[in-house]
Amino acid sequence: MKLIVAIIQPHRLDAARQALTGIGIEGMTVTEVRGYGRQKGHTEIYRGAEYQISFIPKLKLEVAVADSRLDDAIQTLGTAARTGKIGDGKIFVLDLEQALRVRTGETGDGAL
Amino acid sequence: MKLIVAIIQPHRLDAARQALTGIGIEGMTVTEVRGYGRQKGHTEIYRGAEYQISFIPKLKLEVAVADSRLDDAIQTLGTAARTGKIGDGKIFVLDLEQALRVRTGETGDGAL
Amino acid sequence: MKLIVAIIQPHRLDAARQALTGIGIEGMTVTEVRGYGRQKGHTEIYRGAEYQISFIPKLKLEVAVADSRLDDAIQTLGTAARTGKIGDGKIFVLDLEQALRVRTGETGDGAL
Amino acid sequence: MINSGDTAWIITATGLVLLMTLPALALFYGGLVQAKNILSVLAHCFAVACVCSVLWFLCGYSLAFSGSSAWLGDTANLLLASVTRGGVRAGTKIPESVYLMFQMTFAVITPALIIGAYVERIKFGAVLLISGLWLLLVYVPVAHWVWGGGWLATRGVMDYAGGIVVHVTAGVSALVVAAILGCRHEFPHGIRPPHAPWMVMVGASLLWVGWFGFNAGSALSAGGDAGMALLATHLSAATATLVWMAIEWIKFGKPSLVGAVTGTIAGLASITPASGFVGPEAAVLLGALSGVVCFLGVLLVKRVMQVDDALDVLGVHGVGGALGSLLLPFLTLLGGGVALSRGISEQFMVQALAVGATAVWSAVATALITKIAAATVGLRVNREDETIGLDFAAHGESGYHHTAR
Amino acid sequence: MINSGDTAWIITATGLVLLMTLPALALFYGGLVQAKNILSVLAHCFAVACVCSVLWFLCGYSLAFSGSSAWLGDTANLLLASVTRGGVRAGTKIPESVYLMFQMTFAVITPALIIGAYVERIKFGAVLLISGLWLLLVYVPVAHWVWGGGWLATRGVMDYAGGIVVHVTAGVSALVVAAILGCRHEFPHGIRPPHAPWMVMVGASLLWVGWFGFNAGSALSAGGDAGMALLATHLSAATATLVWMAIEWIKFGKPSLVGAVTGTIAGLASITPASGFVGPEAAVLLGALSGVVCFLGVLLVKRVMQVDDALDVLGVHGVGGALGSLLLPFLTLLGGGVALSRGISEQFMVQALAVGATAVWSAVATALITKIAAATVGLRVNREDETIGLDFAAHGESGYHHTAR
Amino acid sequence: MINSGDTAWIITATGLVLLMTLPALALFYGGLVQAKNILSVLAHCFAVACVCSVLWFLCGYSLAFSGSSAWLGDTANLLLASVTRGGVRAGTKIPESVYLMFQMTFAVITPALIIGAYVERIKFGAVLLISGLWLLLVYVPVAHWVWGGGWLATRGVMDYAGGIVVHVTAGVSALVVAAILGCRHEFPHGIRPPHAPWMVMVGASLLWVGWFGFNAGSALSAGGDAGMALLATHLSAATATLVWMAIEWIKFGKPSLVGAVTGTIAGLASITPASGFVGPEAAVLLGALSGVVCFLGVLLVKRVMQVDDALDVLGVHGVGGALGSLLLPFLTLLGGGVALSRGISEQFMVQALAVGATAVWSAVATALITKIAAATVGLRVNREDETIGLDFAAHGESGYHHTAR
Ligand SMILES: Nc1ncnc2c1ncn2[C@@H]1O[C@H](COP(=O)(O)OP(=O)(O)O)[C@@H](O)[C@H]1O
Numbered sequence A, B, C: 001m002k003l004i005v006a007i008i009q010p011h012r013l014d015a016a017r018q019a020l021t022g023i024g025i026e027g028m029t030v031t032e033v034r035g036y037g038r039q040k041g042h043t044e045i046y047r048g049a050e051y052q053i054s055f056i057p058k059l060k061l062e063v064a065v066a067d068s069r070l071d072d073a074i075q076t077l078g079t080a081a082r083t084g085k086i087g088d089g090k091i092f093v094l095d096l097e098q099a100l101r102v103r104t105g106e107t108g109d110g111a112l
Numbered sequence D, E, F: 001m002i003n004s005g006d007t008a009w010i011i012t013a014t015g016l017v018l019l020m021t022l023p024a025l026a027l028f029y030g031g032l033v034q035a036k037n038i039l040s041v042l043a044h045c046f047a048v049a050c051v052c053s054v055l056w057f058l059c060g061y062s063l064a065f066s067g068s069s070a071w072l073g074d075t076a077n078l079l080l081a082s083v084t085r086g087g088v089r090a091g092t093k094i095p096e097s098v099y100l101m102f103q104m105t106f107a108v109i110t111p112a113l114i115i116g117a118y119v120e121r122i123k124f125g126a127v128l129l130i131s132g133l134w135l136l137l138v139y140v141p142v143a144h145w146v147w148g149g150g151w152l153a154t155r156g157v158m159d160y161a162g163g164i165v166v167h168v169t170a171g172v173s174a175l176v177v178a179a180i181l182g183c184r185h186e187f188p189h190g191i192r193p194p195h196a197p198w199m200v201m202v203g204a205s206l207l208w209v210g211w212f213g214f215n216a217g218s219a220l221s222a223g224g225d226a227g228m229a230l231l232a233t234h235l236s237a238a239t240a241t242l243v244w245m246a247i248e249w250i251k252f253g254k255p256s257l258v259g260a261v262t263g264t265i266a267g268l269a270s271i272t273p274a275s276g277f278v279g280p281e282a283a284v285l286l287g288a289l290s291g292v293v294c295f296l297g298v299l300l301v302k303r304v305m306q307v308d309d310a311l312d313v314l315g316v317h318g319v320g321g322a323l324g325s326l327l328l329p330f331l332t333l334l335g336g337g338v339a340l341s342r343g344i345s346e347q348f349m350v351q352a353l354a355v356g357a358t359a360v361w362s363a364v365a366t367a368l369i370t371k372i373a374a375a376t377v378g379l380r381v382n383r384e385d386e387t388i389g390l391d392f393a394a395h396g397e398s399g400y401h402h403t404a405r
């Protein structure tokens, strides 16, 4: 199993979720994060003083998938999250050693 | 070392923490996340318009443990987090290559 | 590639970011988390009733780096985050199997 | 001669009606939008208040409340030139300075009500331009017609505190602006829920208190008329709230807080034209009706007409104001009502004429104004700014910086 | 004859006392609960205000303030039938409409105070039922006894603005409801801290300002009595705040904001019965005492009695109101106090009788009412709804939707 | 003889000015700091209000407003000993109790304004000590000089509602405290943006409404003077807001909400000394000027002087108050202005003398007071507490506990 960790633009969440459910991936976990990268932050000016906001709001999606679904999932997610603008984000893949559904105790692919 | 990543119901946090400290695991990191899965979200109605809330508040626990403690930790966490209702969450396990305690520079199991 | 996951004191963020950009690491993702560990929480008293706040605000930094940059990054981050007080946090390292830049589809080190 | 008690009350009422815009309406509307647009709504309310205050000083007051022609006031009071330190407003026992300030707060809140129609997508420049033109082309003439001795006043129209002048004008105009502006791009299915219902409730509460100044202040004196208006206002609000809650409870299974306070505003808007003319029983009756009718009004605009009048200005204010204005003649029959100077059906015809004429004029003039704005400063922000949110896109700020660090 | 200055002030005071419930008390209580219950607390305050307003119109005012029997008013004013547009309230120079509205705001806030006892676990239907019955069975009779010419009035009880009628009734009833309802399931050790202390402070600030209307408005005129009540009210609040802060600073090492503003409310509740009868020195003295006594009162309920009177209604309001009511005779001796019409100890006995009788009646009637609610609509939400929070469980809403997107 | 209308208005105005501190100023300042310091700012405002109220009772009122010596009042009214229930304040038709309460609210807000200079790093004990001493050593004498019959009053200084007594004293003292205290350790480059601009706007809105009480209340009666002050106050605020917005729009490309409401406060502070003496045209003119001048004032302190007067007390209040005080003689020439009792340039010299003397005295005395505080309770929290935030470090609380669970 693999854990896909995707950093995306907040407003692409619905598109990403729909795309994933479209290919039968029905579980995911979302975290509000702030990112720093090539897309620079912005400046806010209050009463003539400049405040540098370096970190930009992003969402992190974590999706555990069976090995067989990995490529499909990455592909789908990448397409759904893309706007073509700088700051679209990243998709990272980690190896997932175990997975367990708390409610039932199921493990492995069946837990996803 | 392993990194246990558990998605649980928010109100099970205290139980989970106590159970873990009960078996001598004294460190963990918690993140507020929102989950999507079999447990469907809910609808809120404001002035006759329906708003679909797809994502449900969950907590993510990250617990780094020595290999030898892994099974015990999963077992304990699973029990503490279980309510038997849909949406109880998942436990994922990742391999942890290194760990370092920032304050002292200790590494390995001693850093946990 | 490796994924560095660092739990740090919130007020060390700027130092950490600057240190990392200082060695040419220009991307990272930050999450607000709450930590539990040796540094115990605190008590708040409202109208004579004590409320135990067990979890302490921390920030989690996630930095994906090429294998060759790993040691340098850990070293730099560790130094920047250190205050010498209990609760300075941890640095964890996970293996990163794949990385993809959503905007361009670049993969591997080039995606970071 | 100036009466200090009347003056004390009307100064206070002026403060209360200003409070209705700043911050009450701002909070009421601000809580209903998404977190990324909260500051823009507050900025709209604030800026509209300032623009309209200055215009009122320049010419608005003069054109609404000087002279006695049928269609518009005169220019005797441009720059408030004839207002003296000791001058009394004719027909009252309060200084003219206080009278014009009280009226100014009405001229401020009426265009501010329209904000609810165009939030989350309009350009800030368009807000300023539309509000300023609207004040001069819609509010000022209608205020003159009804309250300033114009043609509707001559015909004997009854509008105690602005069911027609305030709520019908704003409600109808809101629909027109929203229709021309177009929907938010997520409308109707992707719209996010109100980001801060607690803020909506705080706004509604302050509106309720402020409305005491609005309606009871419209007596322009501190006596039995003000007292009766106060009573009627309160009872209508309370009843409409309970009715709205009951409808939601039955229909959706749960009575929501946002629904309850929407009922409050419906009850307040409806009683506004009638408040000084009716007694407590009539107020309870009108309140109950307004809960039902405005609930349907909101659904009508949203579901049937599919216009993105985002915060339901027509459904709540327009419908409520019209309802109260039309039922008013009948409601005076109940205990505590005033005696009409003509037959009920005759009065009803006058009311209907006033509501109708005002609605038509508001619609036409607002369409024109909106087109002017579209042709000059432009109406909508681009799609990207709408996605980012107006707070940063238009004002360079963020509503909430709560993060640790 | 109506006096416009008096009327101006009492209309204003009416607005101020409504402000105390909406939104002041709502914010004060709302900030003290968990984030998942904020809207439910606001909804409780809002709904209680509406229900009690309508009941006041239907029969409450009549049963409290008409006629002159010992136990209860009469039915002459059902539906406010005898209230006329020009009618003056006997013994005052203000319109009866204004008098009854001013009194209505008291009838609204008193049951709203009790909300603090049962938050975070009660059914919404029970809130409505208990509040309505309580208004009629506790508030209305006691108001009649003390202010409406009833048996305690005949005996010469002194209660300027409601130490007994408002604070003792609400405080005692709160304890009874809380005891019957049972603790929140996390009580006492797993209770979460106030989710928004800033909101508590805003609520307390508005309560303070509103209390000027409550106490100085109880003069029913704008003159020296109102002025002295204003002064006493303010000084008691300020002193009690400082004392509470000092206690916390000494005892816990840090003076908290929530503690400070709790002291304010203690000082305000305590001076309420005395405000129009005493001078500034007495106010400072009573304020200082109330800081100490209410602090102990809170600890007593929480630690010794272990009743989950969640937001300390008895400890702050009940204890404070009783304290001021009992000390009042002695405090009139200090500068600026009124002359008593009988001996001090005699007056003290009357006060003690009134406090005692009111407390007993409140306890008995509230127990009955709560049992009725338990047997009909039910009292508590189930454990799961309590865990989810009442905002969603009872109202289908969420207090905060701040998330990006 | 007491006039009930005047009394009604001044009691109301007293409530409005208290509202300006609690919660208006607290919200205005609280929204500008970081989330970790919000409660400390609220606690500062609350505690300063209480300390100064009690000191006013003990001796402040007596030393400011009794007797007629040039430098300081007398002790006739210590503990308000000469204030009687029916007593009228000489020269007015309101009870002395109301007069002293109205003045007390000024004595509360003036030291509270200074809070803006030292937020996010000061010890709570120092806040209490500095505020208390400052009230007695700066506010009380200057109030006596200008309003209590002191040497500046004798010279004919004009300061309607406190441009000199309130804004110049507070502004200059703020700079001195900030300079002695030192910068926040992140100043100027690491400072975080205002954590809640919406809160700043709500505070500003309530300040605006409250300012009606401040300025129009300073007439001490409800008539034409109050009305004109009301009008002037409102127009200056509205104009200054628009000007500040225009400057930001031109200079930074976007008009911010925080900027707009800062303009409001600048316009209000500037009109304060002039409000009762000038007409509407002058108010608009002064408002426009204040927008420009205070904008520059803020930049001057921040960029040129590099003093961390964190929330711009000098730039907005000090500069605005001085501006209005100095221009006042000229502005009376425009329509609706009062007739001066001497030549314009002569009056200007008096005004300049008063502003200068007050500024010097404020600076010297505040430096002394701050040094005393440094030597006794200490001024600054340590670096770690500054990093953690004063909410927890000084009050043991957290502003926001929104987390699920
Ligand atoms: N090396 C990295 N490790 C972790 N997260 C990163 C890294 N680089 C970028 N990110 C995340 O991806 C987001 C987008 O990256 P950025 O460089 O701004 O644009 P792009 O995705 O177009 O390359 C960042 O805001 C950050 O959250």
Ligand SMILES: Nc1ncnc2c1ncn2[C@@H]1O[C@H](COP(=O)(O)OP(=O)(O)O)[C@@H](O)[C@H]1O
Residues within 6 Å of the ligand: A026, A027, A028, A029, A030, A062, A063, A064, A065, A101, A102, A103, A112, B007, B034, B035, B036, B037, B038, B039, B040, B056, B058, B085, B086, B087, B088, B089, B090
């Ligand atoms: N494939 C997945 N990857 C990551 N997180 C998941 C996945 N599936 C479920 N989750 C997380 O687990 C939570 C519970 O899952 P859900 O399917 O609703 O119920 P259950 O845990 O009972 O199977 C979800 O809300 C989500 O946060």
Ligand SMILES: Nc1ncnc2c1ncn2[C@@H]1O[C@H](COP(=O)(O)OP(=O)(O)O)[C@@H](O)[C@H]1O
Residues within 6 Å of the ligand: B026, B027, B028, B029, B030, B062, B063, B064, B065, B101, B102, B103, B112, C007, C034, C035, C036, C037, C038, C039, C040, C056, C058, C085, C086, C087, C088, C089, C090
């Ligand atoms: N075993 C663990 N797994 C995950 N996170 C941990 C673990 N132990 C500690 N942490 C995180 O590191 C933070 C600091 O740890 P703590 O034990 O308090 O101090 P120190 O870092 O000085 O050892 C904790 O607040 C928590 O967020």
